[in-house]
Amino acid sequence: xxxxxxxxLDRWVEALLAERIRVVGPVMQAGQPVYAPISRPSALDFxxxxxxxxxxxxxFPQTETVMLYTIRKTGVEVTDAKPAGGxxxxxxxxxxxxxxxxxxTSLRAVxxxxxxxxxxxxxxxxxxxxxxxxxxxxxxxxxxxxxxxAPDAPAGSDLLLRETVDGNFSVEAVxxxxxxxxxxxxxxxxxxxxxxxxxxxxxxxxxxxxxxMLGWLSDPANYSHEVWSEHAAQCLGCGACTYVCPTxxxxxxxxxGTAYQGDRxxxxxxxxxxxxxAHASGHNPRALQSQRWRNRFMCKFHFYPTKFSAAGCVGCxxxxxxxxxxxxxxxxxxxxxxCADRQVPDA
Amino acid sequence: xxxxEPKIVAFVCNWCxxxxxxxxxxxxxxxxxxVRIVRVPCTGRVDAQFIIKAFExxxxxxxxxxxxxxxxxxxxxxxxxxxxxIFFKGLTDFLGIEPERIQYAWVSAxxxxxxxxxxxxxxxxxxxxxPFTRYHAxxxxxxxxxxxxxxxxxxxxxxxxxxxxxxxxxxxxxxLREKARELLERGEVKVVIGYGWARRQRRVVPVFITKPDxxxxxxFNPLCVNNLAVYLPRKQQDVAxxxxxxxxxxxxxxxxxxxxxxxxxxxxDGVVILGVSCSGxxxxxxxxxxxxxxxxxxxxxxxxxxxxxxxxxxIIGEPAPSAPEPPGPSEAQRQIEALxxxxxxxRWEFWKDHFERCIKCYACSQVCPLCYCDRCITxxxxxQWVETSAHPQGNFSWNVVRxxxxxxxxxxxxxxxxxxxxxxxLNLLNRKLGMVSEESFGYRSGYDExxxxxxxVFHPDDKENFIR
Numbered sequence: 001x002x003x004x005x006x007x008x009l010d011r012w013v014e015a016l017l018a019e020r021i022r023v024v025g026p027v028m029q030a031g032q033p034v035y036a037p038i039s040r041p042s043a044l045d046f047x048x049x050x051x052x053x054x055x056x057x058x059x060f061p062q063t064e065t066v067m068l069y070t071i072r073k074t075g076v077e078v079t080d081a082k083p084a085g086g087x088x089x090x091x092x093x094x095x096x097x098x099x100x101x102x103x104x105t106s107l108r109a110v111x112x113x114x115x116x117x118x119x120x121x122x123x124x125x126x127x128x129x130x131x132x133x134x135x136x137x138x139x140x141x142x143x144x145x146x147x148x149x150a151p152d153a154p155a156g157s158d159l160l161l162r163e164t165v166d167g168n169f170s171v172e173a174v175x176x177x178x179x180x181x182x183x184x185x186x187x188x189x190x191x192x193x194x195x196x197x198x199x200x201x202x203x204x205x206x207x208x209x210x211x212x213m214l215g216w217l218s219d220p221a222n223y224s225h226e227v228w229s230e231h232a233a234q235c236l237g238c239g240a241c242t243y244v245c246p247t248x249x250x251x252x253x254x255x256x257g258t259a260y261q262g263d264r265x266x267x268x269x270x271x272x273x274x275x276x277x278a279h280a281s282g283h284n285p286r287a288l289q290s291q292r293w294r295n296r297f298m299c300k301f302h303f304y305p306t307k308f309s310a311a312g313c314v315g316c317x318x319x320x321x322x323x324x325x326x327x328x329x330x331x332x333x334x335x336x337x338x339c340a341d342r343q344v345p346d347a
Numbered sequence: 348x349x350x351x352e353p354k355i356v357a358f359v360c361n362w363c364x365x366x367x368x369x370x371x372x373x374x375x376x377x378x379x380x381x382v383r384i385v386r387v388p389c390t391g392r393v394d395a396q397f398i399i400k401a402f403e404x405x406x407x408x409x410x411x412x413x414x415x416x417x418x419x420x421x422x423x424x425x426x427x428x429x430x431x432x433i434f435f436k437g438l439t440d441f442l443g444i445e446p447e448r449i450q451y452a453w454v455s456a457x458x459x460x461x462x463x464x465x466x467x468x469x470x471x472x473x474x475x476x477x478p479f480t481r482y483h484a485x486x487x488x489x490x491x492x493x494x495x496x497x498x499x500x501x502x503x504x505x506x507x508x509x510x511x512x513x514x515x516x517x518x519x520x521x522x523l524r525e526k527a528r529e530l531l532e533r534g535e536v537k538v539v540i541g542y543g544w545a546r547r548q549r550r551v552v553p554v555f556i557t558k559p560d561x562x563x564x565x566x567f568n569p570l571c572v573n574n575l576a577v578y579l580p581r582k583q584q585d586v587a588x589x590x591x592x593x594x595x596x597x598x599x600x601x602x603x604x605x606x607x608x609x610x611x612x613x614x615x616d617g618v619v620i621l622g623v624s625c626s627g628x629x630x631x632x633x634x635x636x637x638x639x640x641x642x643x644x645x646x647x648x649x650x651x652x653x654x655x656x657x658x659x660x661x662i663i664g665e666p667a668p669s670a671p672e673p674p675g676p677s678e679a680q681r682q683i684e685a686l687x688x689x690x691x692x693x694r695w696e697f698w699k700d701h702f703e704r705c706i707k708c709y710a711c712s713q714v715c716p717l718c719y720c721d722r723c724i725t726x727x728x729x730x731q732w733v734e735t736s737a738h739p740q741g742n743f744s745w746n747v748v749r750x751x752x753x754x755x756x757x758x759x760x761x762x763x764x765x766x767x768x769x770x771x772x773l774n775l776l777n778r779k780l781g782m783v784s785e786e787s788f789g790y791r792s793g794y795d796e797x798x799x800x801x802x803x804v805f806h807p808d809d810k811e812n813f814i815r
Contacts, residue, residue: 030770062706063736140506140548233585234553236577238710240768256734256741258404265736267707274582275726290585321505324714324766325573326545326552 002171002182003192004161009169012188013041013094022089024058026051035093035100046095046163049139050316054246055093055100059124060107062243065263066120066253072260081263091128092181099144099316101132101156103246109310110249120266129181132157133169138202141317143330146205149315164194202315208333209340210301216340217302223294227339231332232293234325239270241319241327242296247304247312250276271295297332353473355382355408355466356401358393359454360425363414366456371463378463379470382410389413391424395435395751396724396732398449399744402482408473410466412452416807425453426805430788433811434754434802437783438747438776441686443695447472448479452815465815481695485740505633506548512637513549514568519623519664523595524562526621526663530593531559536619537590540578542571550632553578557589567595569639572628574760576603580612580719593619597628598653602758602793603716605658609800610756612719622656624664630765646774647761649677658796679759679778686775698746704769705742707735711763711773712749717756724748750776755784755801758793787811 004012016023017039025044027036033048035055065081083089108125111118134152135142144150154160158178161169171189173179182189216222242248252269256262269276272292278284286292304312313329320328359365365386371378383406387393390413398409411432419425432451440446450469454462507513527539543554543564551570556562575594578586586592596604601622607613629635630645655666676684686694709725712718725733725745733748734741749763750773757777764774784790787810788801 063738229585229588233555233583233589234578235585236583236713238713238766239708240710240766243706243708243768252735254728254731254735256731256736267736270708273709275722288584288588320548322768323505324710326505326548326550328545328547331545331547 001192001194002173002189003164003194004169004171004189006167006169008188008190009044010041012185013038013044015185015188016092020090022091023094024055024091025094035096044095046133049135049137049142050097050099050318052244052318054103054244054316054318055096055130056103056107056246056249058091058093059104059128060111060121060249060251062268064120064266066266067264068262069255069257069264070261088124088127091124092131093128094131095133095161096130096157097316098132098134098151098153098155098157098160099142099149099314100246101130102149102153102311102314103156103316104130105156106247106304106308106310106312106314107249109304109308113308129158129177130156131159131161131178131181134160134162135199136163136197137200139317141320141330142202142315143205143317144315145201145203146208146330146333147210147311147313147315149311151199151201155311163197165197166195168194170194170196205330205333207337208330209337210333212340213301213333213336214305216336216343217298218306219343222339225339227332227335228294229288229290231335232290232327235272235289235293235327236325237272237274237289237292238324239272240322240324241329242270242272243268244318244322246314246316246318247300248296271299293327297329297336300329301333301336351478353381353407353470353478354405355410355469355473356404356406357382357384357410357412357466358387358390358397359384359411360390360392360413360420361386361388362420363418363456364412364452364454364462367454367458367462370456371459374459376459376463378466381470381473382466389419389421389424390428391419391421393428393431395431395438396744396748398435399747400732402479403486403740403744405483407476407479408448408450408469410450410452410469412454412462412465415453415455418455423805426807426809429809429811429814430802430805432814433787433809434780434783435751436813437780438750438754440691441683441694441776441779442698442747443691443693444482445476445691446813447476450815451813481692481699485699485743506545506550507633507635509549511635514570514635514637514639517567517623517664520565520567523567523621523623523663524565526661527556527562527565527593528559530619531556531562535591536593538586539565539593539595539621540575540586541565541595541621542567542573542575555586555589565595567623569626569628570632570635571595571597572630572632572645572765574600574603574716574762576600576607576760577714577716577762579604579607579618580716582719582721591617591619593621595621595623596656596659597623597625598656599625599647599651599758599760601656601658602653603760605793605796606717606756606758606800607719608796609798615796620656620659622659622662624655624662624666625651626654627651630761645761646677646679646764647759649679657794679775680782682772682775683779683782699739699743701771702742702746703739705737705746705771706769707737707741707745708768709745710766710768711771714762714766715753716760716762717753717758718749724752746771746773746776749773750780753777754780755788755790756792757781 027043033051070077111121154174158175160172250269277286300312413425530536539556545552627648629643790801
């Protein structure tokens with residue numbers, strides 16, 4: 001078994017930083033755990049259950065310039081935007097949680113859908129290595145076990161670390177990229193036996209069943225089911241859930257500048273905003289907040305699996321933690337599963 | 348490099364100042380060529396956003412000028428404008444924009460000379476201040492920004508940890524449930540908007556009771572901090588579709604309802620207000636430790652004068668014993684006064700640092716019961732008044748709009764502060780404008796549903812000391 005001691009981890013981070021590789025990991029900022037670029041290994045803090053933001057911030061940033069335009073009498077000049085420093089940074093995300101890593105697989109499915117590639121995302125992804133740290137515990141909002149993942153699920157990771165009882169890490173290469181990383185920095189890794197820390201997986205949400213939900217959600221008759229308005233009337237449409245979600249990927253393109261010169265920017269958008277789906281004609285197919293909430297739920301448990309063949313919800317629970325009015329997606333999973341049970345008569 | 352010349356944008360009304368400037372031209376009166384004139388029908392048309400846009404476009408100073416009071420072609424447009432300027436000046440001073448950069452004046456069609464001398468004076472004042480690099484740096488920072496750095500606020504784990512005892516319900520809760528049952532059974536209302544326990548988490552959430560048998564879900568305790576008035580305006584169509592509501596409201600929530608009534612967003616007979624006596628609520632539920640300690644209290648509770656509701660269809664619970672007024676100014680007032688004592692440059696830095704963190708989630712506007720526009724200015728993109736990117740320039744513009752749109756209306760429920768994921772002290776701006784409203788117009792919002800909000804009326808004697 002390959003292992004990495006905590007000491008060697010620090011030396012490895014120093015070596016990465018010395019090579020001008022951007023290292024992103026969980027740190028404490030203003031008393032809050034967040035994923036952020038670090039400048040020294042001692043900043044890393046793996047003690048939190050889950051950081052506030054998801055690692056999508058580093059692959060699909062909230063705002064980025066995609067091109068620059070200049071309008072002259074002779075025509076329109078368009079140039080590709082260059083990231084700060086000329087190129088995207090080589091990045092190691094160290095200590096990502098497995099749910100976050102899995103979310104990046106889902107984002108990749110969206111940004112490569114039917115051959116329509118998003119070069120900005122893919123370039124960032126190609127330059128990023130995800131070193132995941134498996135969880136040993138969850139909190140009251142975690143529910144990865146209810147969506148087919150686990151505290152040590154390898155999906156989306158290049159390397160998977162597990163905590164050992166003596167404060168070190170066991171290392172498992174998941175992808176070729178991970179193997180290459182191990183080989184490139186072999187001096188910090190060693191072979192040896194380790195005892196892993198016991199894992200307490202978050203409890204599976206009772207009565208929730210992703211397959212059953214998919215069947216029920218596929219039936220257009222259930223679009224206007226009363227469960228939606230019953231559950232989501234309290235939603236204020238603030239969109240916080242989409243901003244912290246590892247798999248929410250909607251964005252808007254906007255031109256900023258003067259009539260003659262400016263940037264075209266790609267900014268996060270949210271299906272919870274009331275004009276998100278509005279048509280130019282003035283018609284809004286999702287005029288009610290409960291319909292917008294339904295859309296988000298269906299995106300996670302119907303559109304993602306059927307259209308992108310990927311997990312829409314990775315069970316990180318951030319949307320529950322940030323919700324201002326206490327909307328709980330897990331509660332809705334129970335309710336929808338119950339609706340599915342009622343619809344299909346028992347055999 | 349060419350010598351720097353100040354760029355001044357002048358918004359002038361068609362009927363007086365534009366004619367005055369024209370007369371200056373006709374009579375060949377010479378004045379500085381630094382001014383770019385934008386003609387508007389009336390100074391009443393000059394939105395605060397125009398001034399922000401001018402700075403975004405590279406202006407170093409802005410001049411707004413129209414007819415003298417009493418001379419308005421539209422009778423009172425300039426008097427409305429005057430009120431708006433009093434608020435806007437209060438805001439821009441508080442944000443640290445040097446007062447000399449935005450100047451206001453009355454210039455009539457015959458005052459060619461006044462116009463010329465004023466443009467000279469404004470140009471030289473701005474020249475003395477130098478280029479408005481502080482503002483223009485926002486654009487520079489904007490073009491370099493790709494991605495954001497988030498610093499999140501404390502609100503995170505939504506539930507109260509297991510083992511911490513939950514608060515006791517208020518003694519009047521059975522009465523509240525009884526009243527709710529009565530209203531629903533008699534069909535007087537179709538839904539009761541109130542507080543109830545979440546089903547999976549240990550926290551209080553808004554609940555919508557539509558069946559008399561469900562009234563047992565209603566609770567009231569110190570965790571009931573949310574301002575439920577947000578569910579009353581038409582924007583919340585899901586709730587509107589349920590039918591006539593009754594709402595469980597604390598005195599502070601009723602202040603918001605009063606503004607909604609004033610602004611005709613709801614009719615007085617369109618809602619049953621179940622006013623509840625309140626002796627304080629927590630700011631963040633997840634910090635509950637078993638009792639209502641002073642440091643857990645919401646800032647809105649400081650100096651509360653509506654512990655017993657002031658406008659209601661029925662008041663439930665004993666009138667709260669009138670609490671002694673806290674000695675001295677509240678924490679928010681102290682912060683505002685401390686900021687007021689600083690220099691414009693220091694205030695600018697203070698707000699710039701805060702606004703830089705803004706991630707443009709617009710949660711502040713979504714949770715605000717008084718932000719009910721069907722289409723927010725941020726959604727208008729032809730032209731794009733507020734840049735949607737989360738970068739310093741767009742953030743500054745957004746925060747100015749939000750504050751000015753709530754001027755004289757905000758009742759300081761503080762939901763914007765609580766919702767802000769990056770901890771911007773948004774309510775300080777609203778409170779500052781509330782102080783302007785009180786000082787200039789003697790108006791406090793949220794008390795009298797018959798009164799007119801300060802931005803929709805004017806008085807010929809409105810006092811100011813900054814219009815040339």
